[in-house]
Amino acid sequence: xxxxxxxxxxxxxxxxxxxxxxxxxxxxxxxxxxxxxxxxxxxxxxxxxxxxxxxxxxxxxxxxxxxxxxxxxxxxxxxxxxxxxxxxxxxxxxxxxxxxxxxxxxxxxxxxxxxxxxxxxxxxxxxxxxxxxxxxxxxxxxxxxxxxxxxxxxxxxxxxxxxxxxxxxxxxxxxxxxxxxxxxxxxxxxxxxxxxxxxxxxxxxxxxxxxxxxxxxxxxxxxxxxxxxxxxxxxxxxxxxxxxxxxxxxxxxxxxxxxx
Ligand SMILES: O=C(O)CCC(=O)C(=O)O
Numbered sequence: 001x002x003x004x005x006x007x008x009x010x011x012x013x014x015x016x017x018x019x020x021x022x023x024x025x026x027x028x029x030x031x032x033x034x035x036x037x038x039x040x041x042x043x044x045x046x047x048x049x050x051x052x053x054x055x056x057x058x059x060x061x062x063x064x065x066x067x068x069x070x071x072x073x074x075x076x077x078x079x080x081x082x083x084x085x086x087x088x089x090x091x092x093x094x095x096x097x098x099x100x101x102x103x104x105x106x107x108x109x110x111x112x113x114x115x116x117x118x119x120x121x122x123x124x125x126x127x128x129x130x131x132x133x134x135x136x137x138x139x140x141x142x143x144x145x146x147x148x149x150x151x152x153x154x155x156x157x158x159x160x161x162x163x164x165x166x167x168x169x170x171x172x173x174x175x176x177x178x179x180x181x182x183x184x185x186x187x188x189x190x191x192x193x194x195x196x197x198x199x200x201x202x203x204x205x206x207x208x209x210x211x212x213x214x215x216x217x218x219x220x221x222x223x224x225x226x227x228x229x230x231x232x233x234x235x236x237x238x239x240x241x242x243x244x245x246x247x248x249x250x251x252x253x254x255x256x257x258x259x260x
Pocket of ligand 1 (some may be wrong): 144
């Protein structure tokens with residue numbers, strides 16, 4: 001696991017950081033095996049649609065349990081980078097698998113994640129997502145598009161945009177002229193870390209290749225979630241120094257323990 005001061009500066013300037021080859025091909029294959037027939041996905045699948053009626057399929061959860069998704073979410077390659085990019089201890093918010101399938105996978109309108117998460121009780125935008133490409137993400141199959149540096153705008157009001165929650169289309173038209181749009185093409189196993197206020201969207205997948213991804217979302221420890229019933233939620237996110245997240249593999253001893 002390596003992250004440099006330049007990486008952190010780049011993240012603060014652009015609102016995102018792309019890191020190639022974080023997960024090995026066999027780890028990505030193991031995640032894809034769980035996408036097909038894994039218990040977590042079958043129990044937590046949600047289905048909606050985009051403005052054109054294409055399917056938006058995802059699976060969403062908020063608990064860390066003993067599966068490959070939780071192993072990835074607590075793995076030092078992700079969780080340590082998350083902590084360093086946030087600048088403090090992180091709590092785990094949620095994980096989700098986005099199933100943008102060939103020819104049917106729907107689009108996402110321009111939005112900030114904090115446009116959603118503000119309304120879910122988070123007090124400030126100290127939050128981050130780590131997006132793992134499970135398939136190659138290309139322009140053709142609807143890779144993520146980001147407005148570079150737009151996290152510095154702060155939170156924009158979000159409303160109903162063709163049935164989805166999104167940023168105001170008139171304001172987006174102006175902003176698209178002001179900021180560079182980057183199509184984030186990714187190879188399987190690479191990870192995009194991005195700020196909760198970064199404007200992003202993605203097109204529908206009209207190609208014949210799937211574009212599936214796994215997204216892990218975290219909040220700064222000082223930014224708890226105030227839930228509707230008044231409970232403050234903040235789930236610890238341990239950081240485990242593993243050699244691999246492959247099922248059955250044992251975690252490497254964290255260095256601090258080895259020294260005792
Ligand atoms: O998977 C995508 O194409 C978009 C995902 C996204 O925008 C999100 O999870 O906030």
